[in-house]
Amino acid sequence: MPYDPSAFPPFAVTVDLVVLTVRRHALCALVVRRGEAPYQGMWALPGGFVRADEDLASAAARELTEETGLRAHEQDNRTPGAHLEQLATYGDPDRDPRMRVVSVAHLALAPDLPSPTPGGDARSARWAQADALLGFGDSDGESKTPLAFDHDEILAAGVERARSKIEYSSLATAFCPPEFTVGELRRVYEAVWGVALDPRNFHRKVTGTPGFLVPSGGTTTRQGGRPAQLFRAGGATLLNPPMLRPEA
Amino acid sequence: MPYDPSAFPPFAVTVDLVVLTVRRHALCALVVRRGEAPYQGMWALPGGFVRADEDLASAAARELTEETGLRAHEQDNRTPGAHLEQLATYGDPDRDPRMRVVSVAHLALAPDLPSPTPGGDARSARWAQADALLGFGDSDGESKTPLAFDHDEILAAGVERARSKIEYSSLATAFCPPEFTVGELRRVYEAVWGVALDPRNFHRKVTGTPGFLVPSGGTTTRQGGRPAQLFRAGGATLLNPPMLRPEA
DNA sequence: GCAATAGTGTCTATTAGACAATATTTC
DNA sequence: GAAATATTGTCTAATAGACACTATTGC
DSSP, X not given: OOOOTXXXXXXXXXXXXXXXXXXXXXXXXXXXXXXXXXXXXXXXXXXXXXXXXOOXXXXXXXXXXXXXXXXXXXXXXXXXXXXXXXXXXXXXXXXXXXXXXXXXXXXXXXXXXXXXXXXXXXXXXXXXXXXXXXXXXXXXXXXXXOOSTTHHHHHHHHHHHHHHHHHHBSGGGGGSOSSBOHHHHHHHHHHHHTSOOOHHHHHHHHHHSTTTXXXXXXXXXXXSSSOEEEEEEOSOOBOSXXXXXXXX | OOOOTTSOOOBEEEEEEEEEEEETTEEEEEEEEOOXXXXXXXXXXXXXXOOTTOOHHHHHHHHHHHHHOOOEESXXXXXXXXXXXXXXXXXXXXXXXXXXXXXXXXXXXXXXXXXXXXXXXXXXXXXXXXXXXXXXXXXXXXXXXXXXXXXXXXXXXXXXHHHHHHHHBSGGGGGSOSSBOXXXXXXXXXXXXXXXXXXXXXXXXXXXXXXXXXXXXXXXXTTSSSOEEEEEXXXXXXXXXXXXXXXX
């Protein structure tokens, strides 16, 4: 097949964002309400067109900043901001009824934000529990409200990526503020996985993995009880051996 | 930002393929020679435009068939054919000098093919050792021939995906024919990782993991020595505990 | 017999997970 | 003191990795 750049089918390319955080001991995703057709009035993932002179990561970072005010840092997690990585690309011919749109989905992990309604955008936006969006919140799994387009599928992929990736990487620290305690990090794992972990074994595991956590020197009592050491994320991004998720 | 489908920057969308196989105890990738500018005469990954009515997985499967004659099966690996999965998407504004092209890279894993030069395409195509393409084949790492466009980066991502994914999944069986011995599967791991594994511990590990391998009943002596049992890939796609790659 | 590969058994150092016990705070 | 959380220590069952040994073929 000759590679003919002058005769190609035209596509629109967008980025969609799965922005996850941990609030009130639950994994939450950012959703925005659609103001226009199609799917008017339904909740959707934030996103938008990739501009003509912009690469995909920049477009995702720009959308993230527009929606949440967060800056993205793709590699180190020592500066404040959100972790951002590419997730997967969705391009079914009829995923958007108006035209052919290919969406490059990205996953962003953010610490709990002070503002309850994030972003300065005019559209209404909210944090919704991931389990509720995915239909696991109610006893009746059928009563969930679907997201617009194929965003349920994208959200599910993002949540699963986050759940599996914190097993073998230090990504869980992306849900924490720059300084955090071992207990706070453990509550992140518990919220993301939806399980209870043994605090003593967890403590020994994370403090015993070289390069995972480095003490910042301070302590805090913000969780009550005995003061806990404050840590920052260390340089190690891959955990070996991994933190094992208790079997489902 | 209003979502305006009538005023979007136009993109071309392509699929590029990282097709990997194991030949003569080495991990090899399929490359094709470019017949036209840009990068004329250089080696590149196979790929092509996504058609107007085609989803991304179908486009990748079509390209794979055109290049290798293999059919793709995305899930089960009990039917002959190649494993195919989406890898990542590349969209730097200047990755193609002619126009704005977003490429959705896919990873295909195939058993060793009988035909030395695969595909019926008029372009010349060949299997090249992955290490040589990535610049690890020679003692002089600088002397490698780069691939066209950003295909070196895409190839590196595909190879790394394959190397890491056979740790915790049964994906290595995608490099084997439908029936294979434990020793043949071990040689796949050794070729992909570039390490030697203990045959006895490997045997105990893979035969002791429920659902990984199912005996097909037959035996073969095609490797010499004592006849070996033949197996097929079992239903288990996730290995728990994983097959650990010896530390680098 | 010799060489080659397949397959089983055994030992040891390490580790995951259960859980006792102690430390330090707020109320 | 009671309650809460942090942190350390100890025990046990399971496991990864090293490696001895046996089995079955072709030459």
